[in-house]
Amino acid sequence: MKETVLGLVGVGRIGVMHARNIVALNDSLGRDGIHVRLKLTDVAAQHAAALATDLGAEFVPTVDGLLASGIDGLVIATGTATHPELITKGVDAGLPVFCEKPVAVNVQESLPVLDYINEKGGTVQIGHQRRFDAGYLEAKRAYDAGELGWIHSLRAVTCDMTPPPVEFLATSGGLFRDCSVHDFDILRWLTGREIVEVYAKGSNNGDPAIGAVGDVDTALAVVTFDDGTVGTVSASRYNGAGHDVRLELQGSAGSVMVGMDEQMAMSSAEQLVEFPSGDPHKTFAERFDQAYRSEMAAFVEVVLGNRKNPCTPEDAVAASRVADAAQESLEAGAPVRVALPAVRS
Ligand SMILES: NC(=O)c1ccc[n+]([C@@H]2O[C@H](COP(=O)([O-])OP(=O)(O)OC[C@H]3O[C@@H](n4cnc5c(N)ncnc54)[C@H](O)[C@@H]3O)[C@@H](O)[C@H]2O)c1
Structure with missing residues (x-):
């Protein structure tokens, strides 16, 4: 042994x-x-x-x-x-x-x-x-195999049920750097493309203490990839329905959604639809246990x-570059170009 x-x-x-x-x-x-x-x-x-x-x-x-x-x-x-x-x-x-x-x-x-x-x-x-999560791996396989055709839209969502302690938020770097950075990483990893521009908005309708430490409790970023494809990355600290992490990829030939299972934290507004029928995930630890x-x-x-x-740390910092641009955009109220490294790792 x-x-x-x-x-x-x-x-x-x-x-x-x-x-x-x-x-x-x-x-x-x-x-x-x-x-x-x-x-x-x-x-x-x-x-x-x-x-x-x-x-x-x-x-x-x-x-x-x-x-x-x-x-x-x-x-x-x-x-x-x-x-x-x-x-x-x-x-x-x-x-x-x-x-x-x-x-x-x-x-x-x-x-x-x-x-x-x-x-x-x-x-x-x-x-x-997320690079080890079975759903993201399958979406990447379908994307790489060309099964989705060319991608017209990508929509990434990450919502916690409740915020972490305010003391944690005060040093976390903000919602984009702490939370959406996972989506920025997975979008780069999955598509093999760079995000070149971000336009972000945020809101603070939850605990005012979050605003007081300079963060937002909910945010949405419109991202533009280097081939012009657009997507959105949204996040919230207050998702009562459950811990909600999803990614939709819609293409000219097919569409796939990561996180659409019986434990999805979303219910259908349509008559006679019982899906999803399971208990929604409550925490990131449950949602990504296997990963x-x-x-x-x-x-x-x-x-x-x-x-x-x-x-690699180079990949992680590349995702952080997008998160930094999102934070800057949120503060400036205008789109921000992402500062790309000279060479992709
Ligand atoms: N990958 C993910 O999904 C994910 C999820 C949550 C948190 N994180 C990351 O994990 C990190 C920790 O987050 P957390 O929520 O567990 O924080 P936490 O505050 O709950 O835990 C941090 C722990 O580190 C200890 N600590 C701090 N400085 C130390 C030092 N110098 N030496 C020894 N111990 C020290 C603290 O006492 C505490 O127990 C953060 O960087 C966060 O971004 C990642």
Whole structure:
């Protein structure tokens, strides 16, 4: 049995889920003779120590202690503002790194991190889990196979049921950078095209505290691709019907929708239509359970040297460029061109 040790920093909302998924990976990887051991740390030491005990993992009190403890890969699930420093530490330690999206709070702060990773030859997989979701993968297959013809419209939706804590929102970079960045990434990944312009609008009809920290609770961006195709990306923090994530691709020969299943958070206004009949997803963790497990399994393959990085920091920063443009457009009330890198990764 080959043992791989992952060190996880940050066990808040998403870190707890990654911790559980890493431990559960052994159910499938065990069949391939691989065993993953987990060590974890968090500044909320008591909570992290209790979680470690619960999962049969090892609690290490500090990040430096974790890095010095003989791990094979580092998983970063702390708040966005800490990503640059922790990525740098992981790369300095010569470790493959998985870091939750985004690389940094904005593109300006991401670029020195990109340069550093490239200078040191580091490997950093960014957590855009939708690239591992079965529905998005099928939509990409249909698109790549030409089954949809040429695409006339793309509509991406991401709605949470309730907002995260305002303290989180205050440092998240805003709705586009925190939430819609997943849609911007998936649109680039799926179409292989660049988004070149964004025109965004937003509203604040929920908790005034969200406006007070400079964010909007609902937003919509009209995006234009480099071949002139148009699409929309919309998001809200207040979707009472459930956690709603969808992507519609409509083409000259066919149409496909990701997220149209029995748990879709939408009901039909038509008579005698019982679809969808299931309980809607409530959280991103439920909606993307399979995708989060698959992305962590992919990271283990990256750590073992069996797989190329499936989500590079360059790709993540490209999505962040669109999110930055959307935020700028929202503030300016006018369309904004996306600052494209000279070469696509
Ligand atoms: N991929 C996704 O779908 C998805 C979903 C949610 C959040 N995220 C990303 O995950 C990251 C974390 O989000 P969250 O909602 O879990 O945040 P959170 O605030 O709930 O959790 C962050 C945790 O990190 C700990 N922490 C912060 N700084 C630390 C440090 N220097 N050393 C050790 N521990 C530290 C905090 O104590 C906390 O427990 C964010 O960057 C967010 O954008 C991604």
